Amino acid sequence: MARIDIVDLCKRFGNIEVISNVNLSFEEGEFIVLVGPSGCGKSTLLRMIAGLESITKGDIIMNDQRVNDLPPRDRNIAMVFQSYALYPHMNVERNMGFSMEIKRTPPDTRRQHVDKAAAILGLGSLMERLPKALSGGQRQRVAMGRAIVRDPSAFLFDEPLSNLDAALRVEMRLEIARLHQRLGSTMVYVTHDQVEALTLADRIVVLDHGVVQQVGTPMELYESPANRFVARFIGSPTMNLIEVAMEDQQLTMKSTHSAIPLPALVGAESATQLGIRPEHLEPMPAGKGHVQGEVEVVERLGSDSFVYVQVPGAGRLLSRCNGNTRLQAGEAVGLSLDPAHLHLFDEKGQALR
Amino acid sequence: MRTVLTIGRNLAVLGYVLFALFPLYWLLKIAVTPDRLIYTEGTALWPTTFTFDNFRTVIFYSDFMVFFSNSVIVSLCSAALATLIAAAAGYSFSRFRFRGKSIIVVLMLVTQMFPLLMIITPIYKIVATLGLLNTLTSLIVVYTAFNIPFATFLMQSFFDGIPKDLDEAAMMDGCTRLQALRKVILPLTLPGLAATLGFVFTAAWSELLFALMLINSNDSMTFPVGLLTFVSKFSVDWGQMMAAGVLALLPSCLFFVFIQRYLVQGLTAGAVKG
DSSP, rough: OOOOOEEEEEEETTTTEEEEEEEEOOOOOOEEEEETTTTTSSHHHHHHHTTOOEEEEEEEEEEEEEEETTTGGGTTTEEEEETOOOTTTTTTTHHHHHHHHTOOHHHHHHHHHHHHHHHTTTTTGGGGGGGGGOHHHHHHHHHHHHHTTTTSSSEEEEEETTOHHHHHHHHHHHHHHHHHHHHHOEEEEESSOOHHHHHHOOOEEEOOOOOOEEEEHHHHHHOOSBHHHHHHHHSOOOOOOEEEETTTTTTEEETTOOOOOOOOOOOOOOOOEEEGGGEEEEETTTTTTEEEEEEEEEEEHHHHHHHEEEEEETTTEEEEEEETTOOOOOOOEEEEEOOOGGGETTTTTTEEE | HHHHHHHHHHHHHHHHHHHHHHHHHHHHHHHOHHHHHOOOTTTTOOSSOOOOOOHOOOOOOOTTTHHHHHHHHHHHHHHHHHHHHHHHHEEEEEOOOOOOHHHHHHHHHHHHHSSSHHHHHHHHHHHTTTTTTTTTHHHHHHHHHHHHHHHHHHEEEEEESSOOOOOOOHHHTTOOOOHHHIIIIHHHHHHHHHHHHHHHHHHHHOOOOHHHHHHHSSGGGGHHHHTTBOOSSBBBBHHHHHHHHHHHHHHEEEEEEEEHHHHSOOOOTTTTOO
């Protein structure tokens, strides 16, 4: 198991800075998810931890040892690639045992380790197959098996599920969560899928343009995002944003100057945007609630309904309510904002609390 | 409609194959035709009697075996050397970014632009100064040098076809870069190596111009030059020449039979989601 500290880390490709001044500490046995839109530098950060990418500035420290100049093979880290990167000319058994083959471990010991990993992942019957004869999910399992066999001090996952279909992705996500419980190793997982991030992580690191936006547990990020980017990125469907201004001690919608009758909120003076998650926006009979609008579309998902409401001055707001709501498109409706779950953002998009 | 298309395509392929193979057939036909019938039977497709005399004469009573073994030595050495160097260069072009890479690529392309005829005089001069005239070494060096650029681009494209993730996975698994190359990448490049070997081998095997210029003693003649010895001032010994030609085809054929199983593609299937 490993504790990983990242200190003032920078990475530049030519003149483009893809990672700027990242400071992070991953505890032993922690499941960390690096999440962000594509091009945010999350994979680069992971590859730097792995040793596959050089470090422009700063340090990576594993268990109090600076590893900047250690080649990947000396870092005792296993990595699962997005493409699986199985060796096509070796069967499953040799793929999984390859790291021990390189270390010249006796075949008996190798066999034991491989069998153990295969048992964990249910790969026992596939040992003789070549990668080309495996399905996507099986290849993914073999790639994980290859990592497990090494008994590394940390696991790195680079978008391991993005090549799988939706059903398999849910299944493998569960598998990875179980694997973490079972092995208790430090795991660093890169994804652009916020659902994977929320479901798997002990702590999530949100990255944008190479800058850490926020670090926290899934619920921390969900309930008190540090800025507008995190607020919009975490949570599905995304948070509603309303342009607001302070007029006569009262929060008002900027475009129509109509007041939103809410109790005084901390920091509301400098707020320019108000954010509220769809589940905290409750449809009311017309005339009631904080804002008034007209139902545009109702999406029924069974357990929930997504009600899109056109509010003059605030644009389209999304409310998530009961699956059996009787609302119809075209109906006039009021929306009530839950004052306990409001988010205010200033001009720069920073959260005010 | 579809059957018509299929038939049409097959006919086209058949026509092409006949066109390509007919000279080879004619080579064989003349080789087994007794001398006295070559002119009298004209263009008959098969002689009324046939003989292996020409082969016997060529193998036992001419310098053919010397030419033959010279050619084998030169072609094998050139193919092995050129492939080795091209593989190393192709790998570095494919995997590394380094200063001067584009200049080297351009220079290699430039060497391919000129007709060999233009540089034969300077090459002769260099080889003569080095005292390598009439040696097989001179041919090996020249063939290797002239085949490296194309072979390098060939190898590079094969390396490009192997995902970088495999190098990296191997290095994560504890390999040094060289180990990753040897244990993971090279086995996957076998088709590429075979294709490159075959390409250089056949190029060296049939090369005439340099062999003609740099070699003039019978002991170090390669096969294409040797063939010319069947042309004398007053006559051409067609039968023996064709018999020698048939024999000369054998190593190329054998070589391709040997490497064809590495030429089959698809060895990398299943490495990454494709």
